[in-house]
Amino acid sequence: MFPAEQVALGKRAETIVADEKGVSLSFTDGTSARVGALLGADGIHSCVRTAMFGAESPRFTGIVAYRAVVPAERVAGVPNLGAFTKWWGPNPQSQIVTFPLNRGKDIFIFATTPQDTWHLESWTAPGSVDELREQYVAYHPEARALLDACDTVLKTALYERDPMPAWAQGRMALLGDAAHPMLPFMAQGAGMAIEDAVVLARHLEGVAMTDMADALQGYEKARIERAGQVQLGLRGNNWLREGGNADWVYGYDAWAVPLGAPVAATA
Numbered sequence: 001m002f003p004a005e006q007v008a009l010g011k012r013a014e015t016i017v018a019d020e021k022g023v024s025l026s027f028t029d030g031t032s033a034r035v036g037a038l039l040g041a042d043g044i045h046s047c048v049r050t051a052m053f054g055a056e057s058p059r060f061t062g063i064v065a066y067r068a069v070v071p072a073e074r075v076a077g078v079p080n081l082g083a084f085t086k087w088w089g090p091n092p093q094s095q096i097v098t099f100p101l102n103r104g105k106d107i108f109i110f111a112t113t114p115q116d117t118w119h120l121e122s123w124t125a126p127g128s129v130d131e132l133r134e135q136y137v138a139y140h141p142e143a144r145a146l147l148d149a150c151d152t153v154l155k156t157a158l159y160e161r162d163p164m165p166a167w168a169q170g171r172m173a174l175l176g177d178a179a180h181p182m183l184p185f186m187a188q189g190a191g192m193a194i195e196d197a198v199v200l201a202r203h204l205e206g207v208a209m210t211d212m213a214d215a216l217q218g219y220e221k222a223r224i225e226r227a228g229q230v231q232l233g234l235r236g237n238n239w240l241r242e243g244g245n246a247d248w249v250y251g252y253d254a255w256a257v258p259l260g261a262p263v264a265a266t267a
């Protein structure tokens with residue numbers, strides 16, 4: 001159990017400087033800390049990743065995504081909304097995905113489509129519902145009924161990153177989106193982050209701070225190939241389109257994989 005007095009919430013790391021014996025951090029509230037090791041689970045715009053490897057330059061995929069939530073009662077005439085549902089589009093960039101939220105009270109809609117240009121990487125920019133409906137005018141009437149029920153929508157560009165060659169450096173390491181930001185087409189971003197956390201915890205168990213760098217290298221070795229395969233495997237947006245064996249994704253047991261050994265995903 002992690003001691004409660006060692007948990008500090010509401011802090012935003014600003015600068016990170018590492019040396020052989022540890023890492024110094026300063027926070028936006030003016031405070032600072034010195035730690036023996038630093039694990040960066042700080043998401044897609046990770047400042048820990050930037051401190052370790054420099055700023056990255058993601059590529060715009062040429063795909064934009066619309067996101068909306070509608071009350072389920074408003075789309076009660078559309079069948080099968082109690083489960084994850086996907087309407088494939090005429091090209092790999094186009095799809096409409098829905099799944100229930102809030103125990104089925106609401107329906108989440110995630111629709112992607114090609115677009116030539118984009119300038120802002122944000123998950124909170126508003127979109128136009130009229131434009132949304134226009135983009136999917138040729139879709140099945142059930143899919144269109146969902147879009148007709150949207151009052152508001154968010155519009156986001158999807159950016160692509162290549163798998164990183166390393167996640168660990170001295171006494172610092174990355175996990176989750178900080179290590180492997182990925183497109184949503186396999187719905188594996190959080191899944192991979194949880195797998196990272198389990199495998200990392202197993203590598204850190206009983207490790208002295210003096211052996212931390214080796215333990216973090218072992219964690220990286222165990223995880224980097226698998227996460228990279230998912231990052232690349234979802235390109236083309238054809239995951240499970242024709243069925244196929246999904247065991248290499250869902251059959252992985254983070255509690256049982258050998259420590260320090262790469263576990264390649266074999267499709």
Ligand SMILES: Cc1cc2nc3c(=O)[nH]c(=O)nc-3n(C[C@H](O)[C@H](O)[C@H](O)COP(=O)(O)OP(=O)(O)OC[C@H]3O[C@@H](n4cnc5c(N)ncnc54)[C@H](O)[C@@H]3O)c2cc1C
Nearest residue numbers: 011012013041042043047176177178187188189190191193
């Ligand atoms: C619309 C959408 C749908 C998705 N659907 C799925 C799905 O179906 N299945 C799935 O597996 N994944 C899905 N994902 C992906 C999933 O949400 C992410 O992969 C997952 O949240 C990554 O977890 P994380 O902990 O690495 O990063 P995050 O969840 O991004 O958490 C990072 C944390 O770090 C904090 N932070 C950032 N910078 C700093 C700083 N400088 N100092 C201190 N703290 C900081 C942030 O405030 C945040 O709390 C979806 C994502 C989106 C956007």
